[in-house]
Amino acid sequence: MGELHIITKWIFVMSLAMASSALDYFPEGYFASTDVTNVTWAHAVNSKQLLDTNLKDSKVQMLEADLVMGTLADSNETTVIMAHPPTNTSDLSFEMFLNQTMEYNRNLTVERRKGIKLDFKEFPAVESSLALLARFNESNPELLRFPIWINADILPGPVNASSTVNVNGTLLIQLQKQYLPRSTLSLGWTTRLQDDVKNGSYTREQVDEMANLIKAAFTNDTEKANAQVTFPLRAGIALNSITNIKYFLDEAGINFTSPSVTLWEGASDPKLNITELEQFKEAIHKSRVFLDLPYSLGNDTSASLALFPNRFIALSLVSLSFVMMLISR
Numbered sequence: 001m002g003e004l005h006i007i008t009k010w011i012f013v014m015s016l017a018m019a020s021s022a023l024d025y026f027p028e029g030y031f032a033s034t035d036v037t038n039v040t041w042a043h044a045v046n047s048k049q050l051l052d053t054n055l056k057d058s059k060v061q062m063l064e065a066d067l068v069m070g071t072l073a074d075s076n077e078t079t080v081i082m083a084h085p086p087t088n089t090s091d092l093s094f095e096m097f098l099n100q101t102m103e104y105n106r107n108l109t110v111e112r113r114k115g116i117k118l119d120f121k122e123f124p125a126v127e128s129s130l131a132l133l134a135r136f137n138e139s140n141p142e143l144l145r146f147p148i149w150i151n152a153d154i155l156p157g158p159v160n161a162s163s164t165v166n167v168n169g170t171l172l173i174q175l176q177k178q179y180l181p182r183s184t185l186s187l188g189w190t191t192r193l194q195d196d197v198k199n200g201s202y203t204r205e206q207v208d209e210m211a212n213l214i215k216a217a218f219t220n221d222t223e224k225a226n227a228q229v230t231f232p233l234r235a236g237i238a239l240n241s242i243t244n245i246k247y248f249l250d251e252a253g254i255n256f257t258s259p260s261v262t263l264w265e266g267a268s269d270p271k272l273n274i275t276e277l278e279q280f281k282e283a284i285h286k287s288r289v290f291l292d293l294p295y296s297l298g299n300d301t302s303a304s305l306a307l308f309p310n311r312f313i314a315l316s317l318v319s320l321s322f323v324m325m326l327i328s329r
């Protein structure tokens with residue numbers, strides 16, 4: 001009986017994943033809907049040189065970059081620039097970043113275009129950036145036919161992160177709906193991860209707080225059904241939080257059509273346990289786990305095992321165990 005229950009549940013989860021064709025959204029066909037764990041990322045693309053290099057790199061699908069108010073090296077005018085706090089100067093403004101990305105994408109077929117994840121580090125950078133995007137969308141929507149993710153940490157999170165939340169989530173969602181409703185919202189928690197707290201987790205209270213914010217921000221069912229939303233999670237902490245993350249996505253009442261999570265890592269985070277990473281992917285499902293991690297590009301900076309062979313073996317094991325389960329009935 002127990003076994004039958006597990007099989008039924010598994011088939012249910014699989015068919016859900018296929019039917020809702022998670023992330024099979026604008027621009028049509030960009031991500032394979034059944035597996036987003038192999039989408040590749042360049043992280044902290046905050047300078048001209050990094051932008052050039054990563055636009056040229058055919059392995060890179062998504063460019064993640066940070067936005068703050070600051071100045072260009074040759075100017076004293078404050079504008080939105082690409083930099084990670086506390087840095088507030090750069091040789092790359094958001095407008096330059098966007099222009100160059102649009103120009104690169106312009107003549108490519110949709111599935112070869114690169115997407116952008118804009119990590120807003122402070123609220124003042126949000127509205128003018130969304131307004132700029134909206135102006136391009138108005139003048140020529142074709143120019144923006146690539147994934148655009150609007151990311152910010154909007155609630156305090158693990159482990160007892162006391163760092164200030166710099167972006168008001170309610171206002172962020174309002175602006176995103178107003179200016180660029182078909183972009184992807186990426187809503188996160190602030191985090192604090194040190195060696196002594198690496199057993200921390202995303203708590204039930206923290207995920208409920210996010211669910212409540214979302215319920216209050218989306219009162220329109222149509223908007224909610226159309227919204228594309230992902231939740232960035234610091235990988236080392238997320239791996240300790242499978243139960244709460246599953247609860248959050250499936251039961252906390254956020255009720256988005258196909259919510260996902262995006263695991264990311266700080267440059268000096270402790271090594272991830274690859275076995276646990278595989279467990280996380282299996283529990284949450286590969287159709288809704290993005291991996292903004294160094295090894296998405298084959299770089300093995302923090303793991304002792306190569307991911308790709310491992311994933312292949314893990315997938316084979318999953319298929320095999322499925323067949324075994326069917327046979328054992």
Ligand SMILES: *[C@@H]1O[C@H](CO)[C@@H](O)[C@H](O)[C@H]1NC(C)=O
Pocket residue numbers: 032034035038039
């Ligand atoms: C990712 O996996 C999907 C499904 O397995 C596959 O269709 C797609 O080509 C893969 N993408 C890359 C970039 O490897």
Ligand SMILES: *[C@@H]1O[C@H](CO)[C@@H](O)[C@H](O)[C@H]1NC(C)=O
Pocket residue numbers: 069070071078088
């Ligand atoms: C940049 O940071 C420096 C040092 O913290 C500060 O004095 C300056 O006002 C900042 N500039 C902007 C444009 O925020």
Ligand SMILES: *[C@@H]1O[C@H](CO)[C@@H](O)[C@H](O)[C@H]1NC(C)=O
Pocket residue numbers: 075076
């Ligand atoms: C800003 O730069 C311009 C020329 O680049 C200069 O004329 C002006 O005095 C500067 N303003 C300040 C406040 O430094």
Ligand SMILES: *[C@@H]1O[C@H](CO)[C@@H](O)[C@H](O)[C@H]1NC(C)=O
Pocket residue numbers: 095096099
């Ligand atoms: C970006 O492109 C727009 C329109 O193509 C142009 O008006 C603007 O000057 C460009 N900005 C920069 C910083 O290159």
Ligand SMILES: *[C@@H]1O[C@H](CO)[C@@H](O)[C@H](O)[C@H]1NC(C)=O
Pocket residue numbers: 103106107
């Ligand atoms: C892209 O196409 C436009 C118009 O079709 C053309 O003017 C431009 O030179 C092309 N750009 C590149 C980089 O090929």
Ligand SMILES: *[C@@H]1O[C@H](CO)[C@@H](O)[C@H](O)[C@H]1NC(C)=O
Pocket residue numbers: 159160197
């Ligand atoms: C986090 O806060 C709780 C409750 O105040 C406390 O019991 C716990 O020790 C704190 N954890 C860390 C790692 O600071």
Ligand SMILES: *[C@@H]1O[C@H](CO)[C@@H](O)[C@H](O)[C@H]1NC(C)=O
Pocket residue numbers: 168169170171
């Ligand atoms: C966010 O902004 C809304 C609307 O202005 C306000 O009601 C709310 O209190 C703000 N939230 C926080 C945490 O400051």
Ligand SMILES: *[C@@H]1O[C@H](CO)[C@@H](O)[C@H](O)[C@H]1NC(C)=O
Pocket residue numbers: 137138141144179180181182183
């Ligand atoms: C671009 O504008 C159109 C028309 O207002 C809108 O339907 C679409 O959602 C916008 N694109 C994005 C990416 O939000």
Ligand SMILES: *[C@@H]1O[C@H](CO)[C@@H](O)[C@H](O)[C@H]1NC(C)=O
Pocket residue numbers: 220221222223
């Ligand atoms: C819900 O949102 C949709 C599209 O964003 C809009 O057309 C519709 O009027 C809204 N419904 C209500 C009840 O506000």
Ligand SMILES: *[C@@H]1O[C@H](CO)[C@@H](O)[C@H](O)[C@H]1NC(C)=O
Pocket residue numbers: 250251252253254255
């Ligand atoms: C939203 O999710 C909750 C919890 O899973 C569920 O009870 C409720 O019926 C859902 N609401 C809608 C409108 O689907």
Ligand SMILES: *[C@@H]1O[C@H](CO)[C@@H](O)[C@H](O)[C@H]1NC(C)=O
Pocket residue numbers: 273274275276
């Ligand atoms: C990784 O996690 C697994 C499962 O929790 C555990 O058995 C294994 O010892 C861990 N490996 C390392 C190197 O910590």
Ligand SMILES: *[C@@H]1O[C@H](CO)[C@@H](O)[C@H](O)[C@H]1NC(C)=O
Pocket residue numbers: 294297298299301
């Ligand atoms: C990843 O590897 C590529 C070359 O394969 C290299 O250019 C890039 O700098 C590496 N990135 C990191 C974060 O190590």
